[in-house]
Amino acid sequence: MIRVVLPPHLRTLASAEREVALRVEGPATQRSVLDALEAAYPPLRGAIRDRVTRRRRPLVRFFACAEDLSHEPPDAPLPEAVATGAEPFLVVGAMAGG
């Protein structure tokens, strides 16, 4: 199972806990994990990726294993520790204060 940590607003929107566990078919990539996340929690469709382009929304970030994976290609393999469930994949609301 792949572990995904959601930010507070998305937990509320999805009626989910802080961390959710997902079964992902095939290689673990950003795309496959987010596809599984949106399938399990339909209210998150459009909240993380643009509905039309399927690209990451500008103020959403993806972290794992203490690295920022936001700019990695969506089909790049995620770290082995994420794929095995040892480490979570973090969906983060970017800092955007002023």
Add this chain to the structure above:
Amino acid sequence: MSGVRVLVGTRKGAFVLTADGQRERWDISGPHFAGWEMYHLKGSPADPNRLYASQSNGWFGQTIQRSDDGGATWEPVGNDFAYDGVPGTHQWYDGTQHPWEFARVWHLEPSPTDPDTVYAGVEDAALFRSVDGGQTWRELSALRGVSGHLWQPGAGGMCLHTIVLDPANPDRIVVAISAAGAFRSDDGGETWRAVNRGLRSEAEIPDPAADVGHCVHSLAMHPSRPDVLFMQKHWDVMRSDDGGGVWREISGNLPSDFGFPIAVHAHEPETVYVVPIKSDSEHYPPDGKLRVYRSRTGGHEWEPLTRGLPQRDCYVNVLRDAMAVDSLDACGVYVGTTGGQVYASADAGDTWAPIVRDLPAVLSVETQTLP
């Protein structure tokens, strides 16, 4: 005893204010959707338990929420606002053409007769309709065919912010867009025409009487007289007696004819309310006095309503969807401010008192008169 429910959208959540028919003691519920921008909430006239809410923020985009129990509980419904076909382009700030891009839902207008039918006015400007309680949305795309390539965003974005439905004729829809103007359909949204004749925008567009390009801020209609429309334009308060065919100015003795909301008394079709704002460069009331102005003559002659409203050092704004009336007897009037106050009058505007004083900036106020 009948009562009233006031739905308040703010920059940081929604609040539901309820009172009995006396409208003296209020129960405050919220924040709902804490931390989210709530551009608009509105109840179905056909089923007071059915509410729709537009929830968005810059991080996670747009969600539509629906309640079937008067706001006690909510569930997210459909948020797929896909423009019909290839969206095309509209005028951009620098004069170039810019692709149509969905940003958010500004206004939700439930059908007067069917709780499952609801219209959504969005940015970039377009009109969507759902006939399944908000689960799926279809664009009424012919609207953008009315010179859409000439529309351009105002300072607040290119938003379709006002939707007026004729309760006696489901085919009649009037919408307003900043900064494009007013548009009308007489066939349920399949075809549209601009209804801006008589508007003059001397300082805003190069041809002051152009067919499109006017910055309409809001429209109001009394349900018993659907051909009579009132308009608060960027500057000028206007009136049409033929469904927007031609407009004439009714600003009369207002201290400023700039403003955002406009509303019509629930029982007196010729009684109209506006909130004058000093100017488009100073978005606060003239002289630091928050005054709602009322005309009992369908325009031209206006009286300031001040009792209970701050009459010194007041520099808040009242946004376009932040004034509403209830249909109790006597008619209640409500305004929400960017300072977080919601003021209520239970006597058609003669006297006012705050229901709440310290909410986040108020974006919208709507009412439901409860049995």
